[in-house]
Amino acid sequence: MSARAETRLWIAQRASAVALALCVVVHLVVIIYAMRGGLSAAEILGRTRGNVGWAAFYTVFVLAAAVHAPIGLRAIAMEWLGWRGRSLSIAMHLAALGLAVLGLRAVWAVFA
Amino acid sequence: MRSDFRARNHPAWWAFLVHRLSGLALAVFLPVHFLVLGQALAGEAALDGLLAWTQRPLVKTAEWGLVVLLAAHLTGGLRLLALEFLPWRDWQKSLLAAAAGLTIVAGLALALAL
Numbered sequence: 342m343s344a345r346a347e348t349r350l351w352i353a354q355r356a357s358a359v360a361l362a363l364c365v366v367v368h369l370v371v372i373i374y375a376m377r378g379g380l381s382a383a384e385i386l387g388r389t390r391g392n393v394g395w396a397a398f399y400t401v402f403v404l405a406a407a408v409h410a411p412i413g414l415r416a417i418a419m420e421w422l423g424w425r426g427r428s429l430s431i432a433m434h435l436a437a438l439g440l441a442v443l444g445l446r447a448v449w450a451v452f453a
Numbered sequence: 454m455r456s457d458f459r460a461r462n463h464p465a466w467w468a469f470l471v472h473r474l475s476g477l478a479l480a481v482f483l484p485v486h487f488l489v490l491g492q493a494l495a496g497e498a499a500l501d502g503l504l505a506w507t508q509r510p511l512v513k514t515a516e517w518g519l520v521v522l523l524a525a526h527l528t529g530g531l532r533l534l535a536l537e538f539l540p541w542r543d544w545q546k547s548l549l550a551a552a553a554g555l556t557i558v559a560g561l562a563l564a565l566a567l
Contacts, residue, residue, distance in 0.1 A: 355537070358530050365527045369559055372520055377566045379508060382500035386493060403487075410480040417477060440483060447490035 342430070350412050357409040364402040389451040396452040403444030411436040464549050472529040475522040482519055517563055524559035528552035 375384065389395045411433040418424040418432075460466060492499045507516060532548040539545070 355534065358534060362527060362531055362534070365523060369520070369524060369527070373559075373562050373566045376563065380504050382493065382497040382504060385500070386497060406483060410476070410483060413473075413476045414480055417473060440487075443484055443487035443491070446494075447487040450491045450493040453494075 350415075353408055354412045357405045357412075360401060360405040361409055364398070364405065367398070368402070386451060391452070396448055399448045399451075400445065403448060404441060407437050407441035407444060410440060468529055468532070468549055468552070471525055472533070475526040475529070478519070478522050479526060513567060517560070517567060520563050521556060521560040525552070525556045528555045 375388075389399075414436060415429060415433045418429055489503050490500075492503055506512065529552050532552045535545060535548055
């Protein structure tokens with residue numbers, strides 16, 4: 342992969358990391374708050390259904406994670422498995438697409 | 454250059470390993486997390502069915518572990534961003550300890566909530 346493309350991935354990894362840092366802080370607070378007394382579908386959906394603010398937050402969260410995770414997995418595949426080249430690039434694009442689709446589906450599931 | 458035990462027996466190397474393994478675990482967990490939430494499409498009862506399963510002690514423990522890994526990946530990542538983007542300061546040497554400490558705080562807070 343060209344140095345230019347590697348640089349773009351490096352920037353994407355840091356930019357998504359900054360977005361994720363903010364999202365994960367909020368997420369951890371919500372998790373610890375919500376886990377008190379156990380989780381229930383009614384409690385979760387009561388918070389998220391029809392709530393545009395949470396939907397927007399989770400949409401950003403999902404898209405940032407869909408960018409961030411495959412770039413990290415790519416580094417692991419290259420350094421620990423020696424996997425390189427076009428097949429790795431295709432696999433990581435599919436991973437990003439898969440995470441985005443599943444994640445946005447989940448956002449829709451708790452919003453609609 | 455070979456990365457032998459001398460290079461590895463260092464806090465920063467362990468920070469790298471924790472960051473990598475926690476990231477890997479989170480990436481594997483993420484699709485499962487999304488699929489479980491997607492169950493809400495099949496109705497509240499379907500989601501409750503899965504949530505009831507998560508009340509088992511072993512699953513609860515695993516969930517707690519995942520949240521700790523998330524906290525570890527967050528604090529380790531903030532450390533990396535500070536090292537890469539902020540001008541070097543002496544206090545940045547303490548970031549490792551701060552990251553570990555904040556991770557423990559998150560883990561204990563969740564343990565209290567469980």
